[in-house]
Amino acid sequence: MDNIDDEAMAESQPAPAPVPWYSLNPKHLRLGRITQIVILVAGVVALSQMVSVKPLWQWGWRVPLYCWQQLQPITGASGRKYPGGGWTHGRRILVYGAPGVKGRAVREAAGGLRDLIDELGLDMHVEETTPPADALRDLATVVGKGNAGFDFDRFRDLRLDSRGEQYAEMVVVHQSFTDPTWAWGLSEYTPGLSVLQENMAGNELGKHEGAHLLGYFYHDDRPWEILGYHENWYPTGRDTLMMLMATTNHDLSDRARDALLNFWRGKEDREHERYFRAK
Numbered sequence: 001m002d003n004i005d006d007e008a009m010a011e012s013q014p015a016p017a018p019v020p021w022y023s024l025n026p027k028h029l030r031l032g033r034i035t036q037i038v039i040l041v042a043g044v045v046a047l048s049q050m051v052s053v054k055p056l057w058q059w060g061w062r063v064p065l066y067c068w069q070q071l072q073p074i075t076g077a078s079g080r081k082y083p084g085g086g087w088t089h090g091r092r093i094l095v096y097g098a099p100g101v102k103g104r105a106v107r108e109a110a111g112g113l114r115d116l117i118d119e120l121g122l123d124m125h126v127e128e129t130t131p132p133a134d135a136l137r138d139l140a141t142v143v144g145k146g147n148a149g150f151d152f153d154r155f156r157d158l159r160l161d162s163r164g165e166q167y168a169e170m171v172v173v174h175q176s177f178t179d180p181t182w183a184w185g186l187s188e189y190t191p192g193l194s195v196l197q198e199n200m201a202g203n204e205l206g207k208h209e210g211a212h213l214l215g216y217f218y219h220d221d222r223p224w225e226i227l228g229y230h231e232n233w234y235p236t237g238r239d240t241l242m243m244l245m246a247t248t249n250h251d252l253s254d255r256a257r258d259a260l261l262n263f264w265r266g267k268e269d270r271e272h273e274r275y276f277r278a279k
């Protein structure tokens, strides 16, 4: 009975005026509450990429506003899923070179990574080693005959299935990358993988890629400006370790150090685990 009454009432109401599809009047857009919230959040996120203030930047790395993507699960070559950053529980980073890579390049890269870990005070062990047997197999697959360069994504997917998340790796290779071809190194925190080109691998590159490996996936030109830090207004005028292009100064900027420290403090809060060395 209820249904019949409702229909009768609906018929007695005048039909609403048609709304042109291009209307921007919020009343006409008829956005649901959830859509409105999504638009608001997207706007705040977009703005946070352009400008920030020091307390928001620090808090944003802790909660994690700036780094939530890194905590998402990651898929291996087989389609199996792994928790993002699961390798951090093992507190180990293996550093090795592909067959034929000079020991010096590996040593210097490992040295840069160690410097960074010491500076941050993290409880993380850097182990220079020979390539694990499964890594030799994965390397052979990626840089086999006929391959134009080093396919980082393919290597990452293979490594996830071969080693799981027992440890992270920094690998020095001969080849340049297939994508992007100009990169000297590529690193991702989520699978715990960093790959460096041998002819560029040194202390600085090890430290720069190490910062990406440890979670700072930004460069120091993004956000454009963070109020509260003493730095050049124009990103191109910044001379710090974490600029995209090579710099003369190899020190972490205050913004990069704060981001990394807060990222790891946030991990400690969420996981109830200790990642910093006991003082």
Ligand SMILES: [Zn+2]
Binding pocket: 208, 212, 219, 243, 244
């Ligand atoms: Zn970089």
